[in-house]
Amino acid sequence: MAITIETLTIAIVRADQSMTGLTDVLNAADAKLGDGDTGTMLARLLRTFAAVDTRAAPDLGAAFMALAKAGAASTGSSLGTLVITAMMTAGKATMGQTELSWDQLGALTAAVRDAAMTRGKAELGAKTIIDGLDALARQIEGLDEPTVIAQAGSAAMVQVLADFRDRPSAVGRARMFADKSIGLDDPGMLALAEIIYAIAGERRPVHD
Numbered sequence: 001m002a003i004t005i006e007t008l009t010i011a012i013v014r015a016d017q018s019m020t021g022l023t024d025v026l027n028a029a030d031a032k033l034g035d036g037d038t039g040t041m042l043a044r045l046l047r048t049f050a051a052v053d054t055r056a057a058p059d060l061g062a063a064f065m066a067l068a069k070a071g072a073a074s075t076g077s078s079l080g081t082l083v084i085t086a087m088m089t090a091g092k093a094t095m096g097q098t099e100l101s102w103d104q105l106g107a108l109t110a111a112v113r114d115a116a117m118t119r120g121k122a123e124l125g126a127k128t129i130i131d132g133l134d135a136l137a138r139q140i141e142g143l144d145e146p147t148v149i150a151q152a153g154s155a156a157m158v159q160v161l162a163d164f165r166d167r168p169s170a171v172g173r174a175r176m177f178a179d180k181s182i183g184l185d186d187p188g189m190l191a192l193a194e195i196i197y198a199i200a201g202e203r204r205p206v207h208d
Contacts, residue, residue: 001146002099005063009054011199012067016050018198019043026194030187033169033180038187041077048074061095064088079188082116082129089115102149106141113137126170127181129188135160136196150200157193161185 019042026039052070057063068087071080089112094100100108113133122128139156143149169181 002101003060003105004099005054005057005060008060008063012046012049012052012054014198014201015195016046018194019046022191022194022198026187026191029185029190032184034187037077038079038191041075041080042083042191045071045075045080045083059094059096059098060100061091061093061097064091064094067091078120079129079191082120082188085115085119086112101144102146103142103144105149106137106143109133109137109140120171122171127164127167127186127189128169128171129186129192131164131186132157132160132189132192135163136192153196154200157196161189161193164189 019039023039023043026042027036028039030036030038048070049067052066054063054066057066064087068084068091071084071087075081075084090108093108093111113130116130116133117123120128120130122130124131124134135156136153139152140149143152165185166182168179169186
């Protein structure tokens with residue numbers, strides 16, 4: 001068993017469907033320090049991804065690149081740009097491959113983390129989605145069973161949110177309200193966590 005275009009397609013469908021109940025949750029989280037549109041933007045982006053016929057792509061790399069191209073036309077937000085960067089990074093890493101072994105997913109996630117750091121000009125520890133990607137990459141590194149990866153990934157998201165919740169934000173608009181950000185989840189990190197829960201099929205924890 002390996003990661004295939006079908007695996008990717010199912011993941012996109014699950015992520016898109018999850019936004020029915022998550023759009024307002026993420027908007028509310030973002031509204032505490034930002035524009036309050038993270039959920040709306042992400043829902044639009046995932047709907048765009050879901051409309052892409054990834055099954056028609058000749059390989060995983062092409063499928064990821066098709067998602068990146070479609071997504072780039074639908075959003076210009078900072079978080080959306082990082083998602084597009086993730087798709088492009090995954091596309092370059094898997095170009096020409098019809099399968100990716102599960103034990104390579106951690107390394108691919110680490111590559112996405114590094115690309116996001118460069119694109120977003122953010123460092124680890126700044127309380128952003130990048131810290132979530134780092135936690136995910138480290139937690140699933142070397143794992144090769146899909147069920148184990150799903151459980152480990154979800155557990156990593158629960159833990160990283162808890163680890164950073166009481167820290168101040170150091171990047172973006174939230175950094176201007178650093179004191180107010182203490183006790184709040186970073187919207188980007190929360191969005192990543194919720195999408196991981198949805199894709200993994202794990203029960204969604206209740207985030208305050």
